Amino acid sequence: MIPAAFGYVRPGTVDEALRALADGGEDAKVLAGGQSLIPVMRLRLAAPSMVVDLTRVTELRGVRDDGDALAIGAMTTHSDVISDPLIREFAPLIAQATETVADRQVRHRGTFGGALAHADPAGDLPAVALALDAEFVLAGPGGRRTVPARDFFVDYLTTALAEDELLVEVRIPKLAGSWGMHYEKFNRVAQAWSIVAVAAAVRRENGHIAEARIGLTNMGPTPLRATATEQALAGADAGEAAIAEAARHAAEGTAPSDDLNARADYRAHLAEVLTRRAVTAAVGL
Amino acid sequence: MTAVEDRPMTAGPAKEVGQARKRKEDARLITGKTTWTDNMVLPGMLHLAVVRSPVAHAKLGTIDVEAARSAPNVVAVFTGRDLAEEQGSIPCAWPVTPEMVNPGHPSVAVDEVNHVGEAVAVIVARSKTAAQDAVELVDVDYDPLPVVLDMERALAEGAALTHDHVASNESYRWIFDAGEAGTGSSTDEAFAKADVVVSRRFVQQRLIPAFMEPRSTVVQPQGDNYTMWSATQVPHILRIMLAMTTGVPEHKLRVIAPDVGGGFGGKLQVTPEEVITLLVAKRLGKPVKWTETRSESLMSAHHGRDQIQYVDIAADREGNVLGLKVHLLADMGAYLRLVTPGVPILGAFMFPAIYKFPAYRFDCQGVFTNKTPTDAYRGAGRPEATFAIERIMDELAVELGMDPLELRRKNWINADEFPFTTVAGLEYDSGDYEQATQQALELLGYDELREEQRRRRESNDPVQLGIGFSTFTEMCGLAPSRVLGSLSYGAGGWEHASIRMLPTGKVEVITGSTPHGQGHETAWSQLVADELGVPFEDIEVLHGDTAISPRGLDTYGSRSLVVGGAAVVNASQKVVAKARTVAAHLLEASEDDLQFESGTFSVRGTPGSGVSIQEIALATFAAHNFPDGVEPSIDADATFDPVNFSFPHGTHICAMEVDTETGMVTIRKYACVDDVGKIVNPLIVEGQIHGGLAQGIAQALYEEAVYDEDGNLTTGTFVDYLVPSAADLPHFDTGNTVHEAPGNPIGAKGVGEAGCIASTPAVVNAALDAVRHLGVTDILMPLTPERVWRAIHRGGDGGDRATAGTNAYGGAQTETTAGVSTPESRLGGDR
Structure with a gap:
C-alpha cells in the first residue's frame, strides 16, 4: 500500500x-x-x-526521577519503558501493560508518548495513564502547560493537544504506601488490540483496601475510570467476596461499542470479570 | 559423496528417502533474496493499479477517466468497455452439470459490478505511486441494485438476483445418490427403519487463503511473443487458459512461476489481474507489472469454504450407522472462477469418511451472492466434508449416550477390510484406524485428561475441559484423469517429469508439479539420489517455467509427491535402463550380467569392475564409444497418471479449556497421528502437518471473512481478519503410522492438506465437549470468546458477530481502503 x-x-x-x-x-x-x-x-x-x-529529538527520550514523580520522555520507546529500572520500581503497571502492546517489532519502534497522543481507546497505555493519574506536559509556541490525564483524553482519537502543541513528557506521580498493581488484558491473538482490558492499582492497609484506581481500556471513546468500583473498594475487605461485589459496578457509566470482537453487553460483562481478576491480582490474593 | 564415503564399505550407502534433510530452498525463500515476481524490474516497465468497485451490486454508468489520464506520469487508463472485445471471460474449467449457469466473468466489469473489489478500471503509469495516486481520480457512476448476501434467502421465492441477467441465484444442483449409483442402498429406506435420526445445520464460514506473498504479475512482450511471470501455483494451466481466453496463441505465450510465497489454493486461479496485465502489455508493447496490496488481496483474491450444511444421520439403537444425507448450499460468490463449482463436489465423496454407511445421498446447490468468488482453499471440499461428518458423529454419540470414540470404532473400516469400497464408490487403499487412534490417545495422555475433566465438572470449575476427536481420511493425489473426466473436469490429473544427465555427472530434474513453498527441490533430489545413486548435492530441480518444464499440471490437492514424485521416479528408472545399455557396452558385458548399486554398474561376480552413471553421462556426451544403433542420450521423461486416489488418514485429538466466565477457549493439548504412507522427508512432513494444523485451528478459532449488510468486507485488513501466529498456537504432539499407498511407486499418500482437514472438527468437538453439560450443542465458527460466552449464558450457537470493524485504524473497511474510489477515500486526513 x-x-x-x-x-x-x-x-x-x-x-x-x-x-x-x-x-x-x-x-x-x-x-x-x-x-x-x-x-x-x-x-x-x-x-x-x-x-x-520526532525520531531525532533526543531530549524527548528517557525516564528520569523528578522527585515526587517519574518523568517519561514522550519519545521513549516501549521496549525502553519495559526495561527501565525506575518504571519497574515505581510504576510496574506501565511495564506490565507495555509488554502486552502488539509485538516485539512494534515495541522497538512505538513510543510511550506516541501511543498516548494517538489516544486509541483500544490501546493499552491510555487506561494505565488514567489509572495512575498521570500528568501530560504539552509544549506549544507560548510555552508549556500541564494537563491531568482525566482532561487529556477528550474523545475517540482526540486529546487536549492543540494543533501546534507537542506532548513532550508524561509525569507519573510516585505512589506512597503499599501498592499492588495488575494489568488484565483480554484479546484473541497475541498481537491484537484489547477487546477490553483493566488496569488496577490498589493500596492495602491493615488487611483492607484503602484505595483503588481502576482504568478501563476500550469501554468507550476514551479510556475510563471504573469510579463506582473504586468507591466500593475504598475501605473494603481485601477478600474475594468484597472484590467480586465491587467489580459488579465496573461497567457503570461506560459506553462500549459493538464491533467484530464484541457487542456492548459482552464488553460490559468482560469489564466486570476482568476488573475482579485485575483487582484480585493487584491485591495479591 | 561424504555421506557415502564415511560409511564402512560393507554397509550400503545411506538411503536419502527417509532422511530429515533441511530444505535446500529455504535459505533463499526465508531471506527473500530470490525471484519473487515483485522483485522483477525490466527496462521501461510500466505499473498498473486497479480501480475497484466500492459497491456490491450496481449498473455501471459513465466512468470519467479524464482526470486520471492527465495525472502526472499516467500513460493510459482502460475501462471494461475498452477491453470488452479481447478480455473474454475468466475461465471456469469445471462445469459440474450440463445445465450449470455461468454468468460470465469479465476481468474488468463492463456493464455491472457484482461484488465489492471488482475491477472497474485500470491505470497504467510510469511508477507504482503515480498509478496508485490516479486511482482516486477516476469518477465512476454506480446505479445501485439490490445486494444478495445470504444463501438461504437467495434461494427463496422472489429473492433479489445477484446478476441482473440470470433467472435465479442457483448456479447448479448436483446430486449423488448411492442407491441410484449402485454403490449403496436407498437412503429413504435406511432412514425409515432407523431407531435414531440426528439432523443438524452446520455453517462453514467464509475464509481467505491469506498466502504470505501477495499476488504479482509481470508481462514482457517480445514481438508477438509474451512472457508472463506470475505468483501462481499453476503456470501450466494458466498458460493454456490465457491462450483460450485472450486469443494470444499458446505457443506465443511463456508463463513462469518464479519462487512463489505460498498459495494454499489461493493461487490456483486464472485471475482477472493476470488477464489485464497481459492485455495491457499487448496494447502498449511494453513490459508491465501489477502487484497487489494486502487489502486488495483480501477483498479480491478468491475466498474459500462458505457452505451451509444440512446433515442427517440415521442409526440403530446400538450405534450402527444406517444412512447419511447431506444437503449443501455452497456459496460461489459473484462469479465462477477456475474450479469454483467443483470445490464442494470434491467433498461429495468424503462425507461418509471412514465409516461403513450402507446408504448415502448428497445434494448440492451452488448459489450466487454479491461477494468475492470462492474457489480452492487448502483441502477444497474435503475439510467441509470432514467437519460435517466428525461433528455429526459426536452429535449422534450424544443422542445414543455412547462414547464418541466407541461410536466411531463400531462403524469404521477395519484394517483387515482394505482395500475397501465405500458407499460413495471410492476404493480406500490402505490404513489402520485403530492403530493410529491408540497411538494418538497415548500421545495425548487421554485417561488423565478425562479424569481432570471429571474433576473440573464436579467442582464446577470456571474453567472446563473438553476432549474432541477427528478420525479422518481424505482423498489425495489428484487425480486419475478418467475420474476427473467422469466429473466433467476440464483437464487430466497426470504429472510429468524428465531427467537430464549433464556431461559432468550432475543431474537436472524437471518437474511439472510447480512448488510454492512445499520443498519439492529437496524431496525430488532425495528421490533421484536414491534412484540414480548420485549425491543429493549433484541434483538440481527445475520447475515453474513452461519453456523449461513444458508439460505439467502443477501443485494442489496433495498431489505433488504422489503423482509428480511418481513421474520423477519413473523417469529416473528409465535413465537407469538406458544407462545400463551403455554400461554393458563399456564394460563389454551382457546387460543381464550387470548389477546397479549406489550409482555404479558392475559385472556380477567381478569386483572392482564398474562404471558409474555419472561417468556414463560423460561418455554419452562424448558419444565416441557408444553401442551401435543406440541414440547418444540417457535422458528420459515420464508421465504418471494414477489409477486411483490415495487415502491418507489419521486420528486427531484436541483437549480444550473453556473459561466459562469469559468464553475464551485455549487449546490445552493437541495430539495427532497421521498415516501419509511412505515418508520421503520426515522434516517436511512434520512441517506440513504443523502448518495444516495452524490453518485448521484458525478456521475453528480465529478466521472469518465478514461482510456488512451492504456487502462490504469488514475483515479487510489483518487487524480484523485474524490469522494466528506461532504465539497463539499450542505445542503439537505428532506421530505417524505408515501404510504405504499401493497406487504409486513411492508408496506416498500426500500430506499437504491433512492437518488442515483433520483439525477443525477436533477443535470444535473439544470445545463443545467442555460445555455440553451446560446445555450447549453447537457454536458457530470461529469460536470467538463472545460466541462461546453467549452460547453458554444465553443459549443458541453464539450468533452472528457485529459487522463493524474494530476500533483499530478507525474501523477500516473495504469502502475506505485505497484502490477503491469513493468520496470517503478521498485525501483529507483522519476520519
Whole structure:
C-alpha cells in the first residue's frame, strides 16, 4: 500500500519541532514511532500534508526521577519503558501493560508518548495513564502547560493537544504506601488490540483496601475510570467476596461499542470479570 | 559423496528417502533474496493499479477517466468497455452439470459490478505511486441494485438476483445418490427403519487463503511473443487458459512461476489481474507489472469454504450407522472462477469418511451472492466434508449416550477390510484406524485428561475441559484423469517429469508439479539420489517455467509427491535402463550380467569392475564409444497418471479449556497421528502437518471473512481478519503410522492438506465437549470468546458477530481502503 504524497521534516529539538508544526499548518501530523500513523497513511485513511518526524529529538527520550514523580520522555520507546529500572520500581503497571502492546517489532519502534497522543481507546497505555493519574506536559509556541490525564483524553482519537502543541513528557506521580498493581488484558491473538482490558492499582492497609484506581481500556471513546468500583473498594475487605461485589459496578457509566470482537453487553460483562481478576491480582490474593 | 564415503564399505550407502534433510530452498525463500515476481524490474516497465468497485451490486454508468489520464506520469487508463472485445471471460474449467449457469466473468466489469473489489478500471503509469495516486481520480457512476448476501434467502421465492441477467441465484444442483449409483442402498429406506435420526445445520464460514506473498504479475512482450511471470501455483494451466481466453496463441505465450510465497489454493486461479496485465502489455508493447496490496488481496483474491450444511444421520439403537444425507448450499460468490463449482463436489465423496454407511445421498446447490468468488482453499471440499461428518458423529454419540470414540470404532473400516469400497464408490487403499487412534490417545495422555475433566465438572470449575476427536481420511493425489473426466473436469490429473544427465555427472530434474513453498527441490533430489545413486548435492530441480518444464499440471490437492514424485521416479528408472545399455557396452558385458548399486554398474561376480552413471553421462556426451544403433542420450521423461486416489488418514485429538466466565477457549493439548504412507522427508512432513494444523485451528478459532449488510468486507485488513501466529498456537504432539499407498511407486499418500482437514472438527468437538453439560450443542465458527460466552449464558450457537470493524485504524473497511474510489477515500486526513 502506498500513502498519498506528503511533506517530511525531521527536526532535532523541541523548538524546531514546534516551528515545523506551526509551519505545517492544520494538516501536519507528528510521527513519533509511526506504528499507528504509517498504517493509516498507507491505507489512505490519513493524508497529512506534512509529517514532522520526532525520531531525532533526543531530549524527548528517557525516564528520569523528578522527585515526587517519574518523568517519561514522550519519545521513549516501549521496549525502553519495559526495561527501565525506575518504571519497574515505581510504576510496574506501565511495564506490565507495555509488554502486552502488539509485538516485539512494534515495541522497538512505538513510543510511550506516541501511543498516548494517538489516544486509541483500544490501546493499552491510555487506561494505565488514567489509572495512575498521570500528568501530560504539552509544549506549544507560548510555552508549556500541564494537563491531568482525566482532561487529556477528550474523545475517540482526540486529546487536549492543540494543533501546534507537542506532548513532550508524561509525569507519573510516585505512589506512597503499599501498592499492588495488575494489568488484565483480554484479546484473541497475541498481537491484537484489547477487546477490553483493566488496569488496577490498589493500596492495602491493615488487611483492607484503602484505595483503588481502576482504568478501563476500550469501554468507550476514551479510556475510563471504573469510579463506582473504586468507591466500593475504598475501605473494603481485601477478600474475594468484597472484590467480586465491587467489580459488579465496573461497567457503570461506560459506553462500549459493538464491533467484530464484541457487542456492548459482552464488553460490559468482560469489564466486570476482568476488573475482579485485575483487582484480585493487584491485591495479591 | 561424504555421506557415502564415511560409511564402512560393507554397509550400503545411506538411503536419502527417509532422511530429515533441511530444505535446500529455504535459505533463499526465508531471506527473500530470490525471484519473487515483485522483485522483477525490466527496462521501461510500466505499473498498473486497479480501480475497484466500492459497491456490491450496481449498473455501471459513465466512468470519467479524464482526470486520471492527465495525472502526472499516467500513460493510459482502460475501462471494461475498452477491453470488452479481447478480455473474454475468466475461465471456469469445471462445469459440474450440463445445465450449470455461468454468468460470465469479465476481468474488468463492463456493464455491472457484482461484488465489492471488482475491477472497474485500470491505470497504467510510469511508477507504482503515480498509478496508485490516479486511482482516486477516476469518477465512476454506480446505479445501485439490490445486494444478495445470504444463501438461504437467495434461494427463496422472489429473492433479489445477484446478476441482473440470470433467472435465479442457483448456479447448479448436483446430486449423488448411492442407491441410484449402485454403490449403496436407498437412503429413504435406511432412514425409515432407523431407531435414531440426528439432523443438524452446520455453517462453514467464509475464509481467505491469506498466502504470505501477495499476488504479482509481470508481462514482457517480445514481438508477438509474451512472457508472463506470475505468483501462481499453476503456470501450466494458466498458460493454456490465457491462450483460450485472450486469443494470444499458446505457443506465443511463456508463463513462469518464479519462487512463489505460498498459495494454499489461493493461487490456483486464472485471475482477472493476470488477464489485464497481459492485455495491457499487448496494447502498449511494453513490459508491465501489477502487484497487489494486502487489502486488495483480501477483498479480491478468491475466498474459500462458505457452505451451509444440512446433515442427517440415521442409526440403530446400538450405534450402527444406517444412512447419511447431506444437503449443501455452497456459496460461489459473484462469479465462477477456475474450479469454483467443483470445490464442494470434491467433498461429495468424503462425507461418509471412514465409516461403513450402507446408504448415502448428497445434494448440492451452488448459489450466487454479491461477494468475492470462492474457489480452492487448502483441502477444497474435503475439510467441509470432514467437519460435517466428525461433528455429526459426536452429535449422534450424544443422542445414543455412547462414547464418541466407541461410536466411531463400531462403524469404521477395519484394517483387515482394505482395500475397501465405500458407499460413495471410492476404493480406500490402505490404513489402520485403530492403530493410529491408540497411538494418538497415548500421545495425548487421554485417561488423565478425562479424569481432570471429571474433576473440573464436579467442582464446577470456571474453567472446563473438553476432549474432541477427528478420525479422518481424505482423498489425495489428484487425480486419475478418467475420474476427473467422469466429473466433467476440464483437464487430466497426470504429472510429468524428465531427467537430464549433464556431461559432468550432475543431474537436472524437471518437474511439472510447480512448488510454492512445499520443498519439492529437496524431496525430488532425495528421490533421484536414491534412484540414480548420485549425491543429493549433484541434483538440481527445475520447475515453474513452461519453456523449461513444458508439460505439467502443477501443485494442489496433495498431489505433488504422489503423482509428480511418481513421474520423477519413473523417469529416473528409465535413465537407469538406458544407462545400463551403455554400461554393458563399456564394460563389454551382457546387460543381464550387470548389477546397479549406489550409482555404479558392475559385472556380477567381478569386483572392482564398474562404471558409474555419472561417468556414463560423460561418455554419452562424448558419444565416441557408444553401442551401435543406440541414440547418444540417457535422458528420459515420464508421465504418471494414477489409477486411483490415495487415502491418507489419521486420528486427531484436541483437549480444550473453556473459561466459562469469559468464553475464551485455549487449546490445552493437541495430539495427532497421521498415516501419509511412505515418508520421503520426515522434516517436511512434520512441517506440513504443523502448518495444516495452524490453518485448521484458525478456521475453528480465529478466521472469518465478514461482510456488512451492504456487502462490504469488514475483515479487510489483518487487524480484523485474524490469522494466528506461532504465539497463539499450542505445542503439537505428532506421530505417524505408515501404510504405504499401493497406487504409486513411492508408496506416498500426500500430506499437504491433512492437518488442515483433520483439525477443525477436533477443535470444535473439544470445545463443545467442555460445555455440553451446560446445555450447549453447537457454536458457530470461529469460536470467538463472545460466541462461546453467549452460547453458554444465553443459549443458541453464539450468533452472528457485529459487522463493524474494530476500533483499530478507525474501523477500516473495504469502502475506505485505497484502490477503491469513493468520496470517503478521498485525501483529507483522519476520519
